[in-house]
Amino acid sequence: MKQTGSQHKLNGILEKADQEGRLEREEIVFLLGLTQKSQIDAVFETAGGLRYRYFGNRVFLYGFIYVSTFCRNQCNFCFYRSANALSERYRREAADILEAAQSLAESGVHLIDLTLGEDPLYFQEQGFEPFIQLVKALHQTTGLPIMVSPGVVPADVLSDFVRAGVSWYACYQETHNQDLFTRLRPGQSYAARIENKELACKLGLLTEEGLLCGVGESAQDIAASIEAMRLLDVSQMRAMTFVPQNGTPMQSWERPNPLRELLTIAVLRLSFPNRLIPATLDVAGLTGLQSRLEAGANVVTSLVPPGFGLAGVAQNSLDIADARRTTAGILPELDKLGMQSASTEDYLAWYVDRRRQIRCGLSREKIAC
C-alpha cells in the first residue's frame, strides 16, 4: 500500500531516532503534532525500544520528601506560591525526615529526592547549614544517592551540597521560552536558573531539568527546550502536565490534554536514549504510570511514604494516605507491564557511567576514556 507523505516522514524520523541520529527541531515539532493513534503508537514503540536498549525492562524508583512547603516565590502555576492562603505550610523536623527516608530506603527506592520551596528560613534567616547537616545525616543513614531540589541557591551552597554527599541537583526551568518563563515565574531570573544548573554540573553534580506541559508552550518551545537540555548536558529530564491549583492565578486554566506530556516523554527518549526520564506519580497517581512508561519513561518518581503527613507537589495528597504511591504499590503494576525494579547495582552502574560521560565531555557516545 502506498504511504501517505505524513507516514513516510514519520517512518524516516523514527528510523533516524532508532539509529540514534539527532532529531532536528522541525522533526520534533512534527512528532509533537501527531494526532493519529497508529502514528502516536509508533512513536511510543520506538521510544520504548530505545529505553529497552539501554535499560532493559528495569526501572529506577525515586522516593520523594517535601521537606518544607514554605516559599518566598510567586510562581503562578504553583500551589505553594507564597500568596496562596489555601496552601498548608509545614517545615518538617530533621528527625521526621530521617525516619521517612529510612522507610523509603527499606522499601527499595534507588534515590531520595529532598524538595523544598525557596524557604525564607534557609534563604534569609538561618542559612542552609541545618539543611546541609540533614542531607549528610540522611546520606549516611540510608546509604542512598540524594537529589536536592531547593530552588536557586548561592554558589557556595552548591559546593556545600557536593561536600555533604549530594549526587543530583534538580532545578526546573519549566520552559525555555523566556517570555513564558516570566509569565510562569514572575520576578525570577531565567538566567540564574540556567547558571545554577551549569555550575552544579561543573561541580560534579548530575542535573535534572523539567518541563511543564499545557501552560501555553508551543511545540517549537518544546523543541527549543530539548536543544537547551542538550547544551546543559542534563542527566534527567522531566515532562509533567500542569495541574490547575486552587488559590492561584492559574486555577481556572483549562486542564491540558495529557497526550502532550506523553509525546514529550517519547520525544525526550528519542533525543536522549540513555538518560533518565521520569514517569511521575504526581499528576495522575498510580493510574498514570502505565502510559508514561509506555511512552519511554524509565524512572518512577514521587513515591511518598504514607503516615508521615508529607505532601506531593502538583497532587499534594493523591494516592499518598492509601499507600499507592509506594514501592509496594507500584511493583504489581510494573509486573503487569513485564517490567521490574532495577537493582541498586544497576543504578550505581548507570550513575558512575554518566559521571564518566560528563567528565569526558561525552554525551551518549560510548568512547573509552
Ligand code: SF4
Ligand atoms: S514552584 Fe517552587 S519556587 Fe515556585 S512557588 Fe512553587 S515552591 Fe516556590
